[in-house]
Amino acid sequence: MSLNRFLFILLAILVLIGVTEALGQGQAPPLLIAVSFLATTLQVATPLTLGALSGIYCERAGVVNIAIEGMMLGAAFFGWLASIYAGAAGLPMIAALLVGVLAALLTGALLALLHATLSITFKVDQIISGTVINILAVGLTGFLNRALFFQQEVPHAPGVLPTIRIPLLADIPVVGRIFQQQPITLLAIALVVFTHWLLFSTRWGLRTRAVGEHPLAADTVGINVYRMRYANVLIGGVIAGLAGAYFTLESVPSFEPGQTAGRGFIALAAMIFGNWTPFGAWSAALLFGAAQALQINAQFFGLKVPSQFVGMLPYILTMIALTGIVGRTIPPAADGKAYEKA
């Protein structure tokens, strides 16, 4: 990603912190506001970061994935459901939550398998295939959620994943708050680094990028294009599943229909804005996260502007990012094109 865009993102985040500081003036010490702002940003950016990474795996291999939203929603629901029943079966809280996370990952993988089958094997238009999954996720979670309501007794959810204190860093006074985070948030950051290494330094990454840029060239040197695409879409699905787990197992211990509220699509925009690179996407995710953190803080500090207008900020920022005002980005050359083997 270009330096310009990094600087733009940095500047935008600084502006958002500045606004928050101005709002909270006199109500809390400035450093505390900044620290709390950054900690919140890291948290709320997590599903965006993971969603963007999910998109990177798929699209670097040449499969457009607009189904991240649906994968997240499905994973959020089934992860939550699994944790409830695991808890009710007598598992301790942590174990029940881990069962939930596994169920979320599995849901993501299954939906990704559907996307891969439709778009790679059946060569269905990839955006339509993604839409099928988005609608399926809304329908299935809505249906099962209501079916659950009709039952008299639903067991309680076991809670949310515990906070991890990063040794030393978390012990720094005041600032240490930033380094006390829940596991999925930390995992997301680790995955950014891992994905960067995988994509640009390994055989897997080279082949993945080759099938996304020029599948025929990859085929002529003996790389199985379909297999690479399937594998990457499935990895993408698992990561989207982790993003789903964030909603119901890390953020809040409950599910509501439409809980993901377009985060999957904002994640896609972060991926595009980050030029399909892990670090680029992460910084874009942090920017959108910061906009959301401002909204949370604005409510907290009693801003006079109606909350709906502050709530528009992440969506508007997303649209602005896509205009290419801060430089055009270039998708992988074969992104969205079904590969027809001779």
Added chain:
Amino acid sequence: MSEKSSPGPGSTSEESKSSLASIVSEGARGLLVPLLAVFTAVVIGGVVIWLTGTGPAPADVKGWPGFLVQSGLWRPILAYSGLVQGAFGSRRALSETTVWATPYIFAGLAVALAFKGGLFNIGAEGQLALGALIAAWIGFGLPGITGPLPAIVHVPLAILGGALAGAVWGAIPGWLKARTGGHEVINTIMMNYLALLLSSYLLNGPWKDPDPTNVVAQTPPIAQSARLTPIFADYRFHWGFILALLVALAVYWLLWKTTLGFEIRTVGNNPSAARYAGMAVERMIVLTMALSGMLAGLAGSVEVVALNYGHTLSFNIGYGFDAITIALLGKTNPLGVVLAAILFGALRNGASRMQFLTQVPVDIISVIQALILLFVAADAIVRYIYRIRARGTKLVLTRGWGG
């Protein structure tokens, strides 16, 4: 089904030569796969109902064969019979089905028109919300500024105002696509959330019904002069349905019989060739999105003017996805869209009766809907199951991020 892949125009009806007979025969052939897609989805939906059902059999199934009762198979059967009853079982049911179908026709046409122009409008939901919002304001708020309006002015003003608002809401992502390449799929979704937040602000704030008994985010009722009264007393069947049918014909005429329609379709099929042929591709993109948004806006304003006589927050939720399914099930053909919309109206309408009878949540319709879309999009699956040969050329629907 003829097996010979004749070089004649395929099921995409991209032909310019069309006689009534050929339309009918093409139509009949074109209906086969969508019908099988619906059938397959309904069967699978039945399996889902069967698998997820709980609770004892109600009194309705007394006297049914024992194995149906014990295996739980009574549930999908009762559910679907409830569905059919609720949708078509009486004059009132039929009337309600058309009430449901009306916004579906408009919104389905909106998505279909965009597809013809090579654009994927996921934003029908937001455009519809804007249409309803503005139509409602014209209905309740405008007379306060202008003084009382005669119905002959007020009704069309409200409908067209809403349509225009939808057009603007659709034209914004169109403009962004044409000028900056920002993809309409993401931008129309973002516009949906913006529409929701804007509605939430207005309906909880300045446009909220001031009536002291009101606790809901809704506008005051619109003036009598802005209302279209029902056609028959005691039934909710309204003029909007008739208007929807007329608009479907108009869209058909526009697409196939006018030079503008030729331009829209050419840009949708091959923007590069359109540019070489001297068409203003960027302008067409904005125009197509505006027309699409206008149709979705009409869905909203007609609901306000002819049915609800006001606008309540989030009545529009889900219409965007439904409209996509309807457009694709109707093969992006305006007349196909009408049939698909009536089918969906029937499903949604019958679902309440189904839920009442069997405790199967109405949301099962959304599952069936996703399955329908799945089988329509991946028609290879349906063709494989039922051993039908493909014919004709493939529909080009969307393009990747590149534009």
Added chain:
Amino acid sequence: MDKYMDREIVLEARNVTKTFPGVIANKDVSLKLYRGEVLALLGENGAGKTTLMNILYGLYHQDSGEILVRGEAVRISGPSESIRRGIGMVHQHFMLVPVFTVAENIMLGAETVKGLSLDIATVRRRIRELAEQYNLDVDPDAYVKDLSVGQQQRVEIVKALYRKADILILDEPTAVLTPQEADDLFEVIRTLQAQGTSVIFISHKLKEVLAISDRIMVLRRGQVVGETTPAGATERSLAEMMVGRSVLLEVDKQPAKPGEVVLDVRGLRADDDRGQQVVNDVSLQVRAGEIVGIAGVQGNGQTELVEVLTGLRPARAGQVLIAGTDYTNAVPRTITEAGTAHIPEDRQEDGLVLSYTIADNLVLNTYYLPPYANGIARNEDAINANAEKLVKEYDVRTPSPFVPVGNLSGGNKQKVIIARELSRPIKLLIAAQPTRGVDVGSIEFIHKTIVAQRDAGAAVLVVSAELDEVMSLADKIAVMYHGQIVAVVPADQATREDLGLLMAGAHLEPVTS
């Protein structure tokens, strides 16, 4: 008989047949390749050469027949199998990932790793070794997108050698090269040959085949129609074998009678999609009644120049005048209405809407004018009548004017475009690569039609990557190199050698008549 035929047979095809829906691509084709020889496979576009090679390389599978590698019957399941057996192929359209480096492209699919990470250093070293051994200059760390086509081709050859290929298939390798670059390639082929590599050289260019090969096989309509050696053949005999009848190698035309200047380009500059200036101060005049041909290796700004002239790309500086009126940066429709016809370079992509009927494609840029439109409504009767008439007049081979144009062959698609562009009164014809991928019969028709337009008084600008086409069609030849017109020569004074040097950027003494 060539001197290699007593050596080992390294690759053999026996009675190979391959059909695609509706087409027999290869019928009962047999072929032998001896160690160290250069076998030329000659044939028209669509004769089945590439299909045969793709079968040998494992990209397609034959319906019947046998493939033997070094005497052993094998089933080549895919490229990895052929690579394992020492077969390398340089495809007509390079199989390189533009955003990858040379080293990344070469190792792709045959990576060396250290632990879990890629070991670029080793790859780089091996590439340097190969480059030295075969005298193939490549920079392992350059990005492929920054390389010239000649360099990219060398990367492809190194890629095959990296995989230890000793049978090399080159599919139309000279199509994108200047005559001088082609000579360099021939040097490389001789070096490879000297070190024991066997080469199959696919081409439809007679001169090259005679120059490089030890043995020549000719394919026509999927069948082997003859085998000869360079010593036993002439250009004319090869051409007749290739086409199946005697052909005109020259375009039959009278001397031009140039009139007024129609197209007047002055100091034109324009950028490509990446913002590089690729049209660099071009000035050019085309008169009524003459054909000006632009010769040049692809990618020297010809495509962009045509796009600027037709209003598809903005000019950064300079002027475009048509019949004295300024049309700089006018929109395409205005330029069309000024009497310009345009045959675009990429007809599938830009010239036609493949899902539309022939009738609709024939009014693609006149649909809004009477009689095809009454106000805003389309007039189907007029559109259909126009189609019936033009299909006959331009000999478009189709069951009906109402079938999708995508069903037609390449030559017939091109005829549809030509019918559309030339059936209205025009002053200026701009034709880009008018015969690319078209069969010989259609080529003759297209050339005749273009000459007829000239004789009817139109100014004609032809851009072609085929030097022979430019030389035989044009009255004046402008050579384009690095975005500039480096010379304008009367066609009757131009020689292949001079033009080749100019295309490669050499400066010549001004040609004086």
